[in-house]
Amino acid sequence: MFRASVKSFRVYGPVSRNSVWRCLPSRATMNGTVGRGAMFDLQILYLLGGAADVNARVLIIEDDKDIADLISLYLGRDGIETIHREDGESGLSSVTDDKPDLVVLDINLPGMDGYEVLQTIRRDRDIPVILVTARQEDEDAILGFGMGADDYVSKPFSPKVLAARVRSHLSKARKITGGGDSRSEKESFRFGPYILDSRTFSLLKNEEKLTMSPREIDLLVYLARSAGEPRGQEQIYKEVWGKEFGDISTVAVHIQRIRRKIEEDSAHPRWIKTAHGRGYFLDFEGKG
Template structure:
């Protein structure tokens, strides 16, 4: 496999050095930016496999940069920030972030998160290119097309992030089964998650906003209090 490239967008020189050093030691190539100015043009000239994005940057903040990246690229975006409030995480996921790690962080954990996100992305790409066609999945008026990575509600296409798509597809392939947050973290994120499991809740809520008639009273993705979540079909 060719060497994978990580784009690091970080204005703190010390943190940038730590991130770059550990990722290079893990076998990655790194390219760096101190801000998000003209980020799409930069990425066009400097292709990368994952973006490691600081939230607090001069000028355009990480949320706006992530939103710009999502207009053109579906590669993993991992937010790195000193802000660890749930609302900040929710905002990050809403703008298209795939994962979130708070400063101060263990460089080994950061490296593990990067590897996990890349593995998941490659797995999804390989699945979409599989020569064996996958059957369309229907849940009421929702259609999931695993081969083309597309989801429709009636005749309208719904745009999901990589994580949202894999989470919805996994649950749609396993309907009427209750999965705990921890089980979903293991199945979808593919590693032992350090910290709370609010990530799952955020992604479930985001999917509900896109597929449910009334996201506040979900009928498809149901919360089973004290147990987890179930997709009803």
């Protein structure tokens, strides 16, 4: 049984008191943020014992069980099944065995750290990965994005916000894989040896599918639909990431990652070019 000081306790649905106490994490604030190393009052807003259908599986790789439990509570409200692993090695095994739809990955893990885990995941899988870091430093985010992360949150964080981000990435991943509503009209873009399909969100080179993250494909499709018109980082961030504010440097990081995959010389790109002072654009003709 977890020990928790409960000031506001609201539970809805057919649930016993004992089942509530079994689920209580010991680290949470009244406004719903999660941190480390202190006891806080806990307000339970979770619909326990609900009848929501499981619609996705999320792997939480986090060495702090209390934090993992709280994330599980909030994701469970949406019918999302969660799996918890406390270290990188067991987390990677779970990626292979349990085939999660998304991974919430703590950077500061014992033994193999989160960055190593992320690199290993990206060798074989394109599933969305949200990093969790204890430090609020841009370098952590930039490094994570460079390795293939789709998003990140810093501790202390709001589990409600994290749950919303998880839902957003799962929704986008469904559209990419065809599991949800997709565009009724197929749009394909051809440049050089590449075929970019916006319906299946795939990139083929000489009929072979390239390993691309969902965000990379999303960004490529956006540039393709811009018909060769340059788009600035702020505009790209707003349209592709769906956010008004944030670290727009992640746009440049993702552009570099795409260039490394499709350009013969990423320092002198043929396809994704920069119009200085204006932004990035996709050159369908690949002129020098």
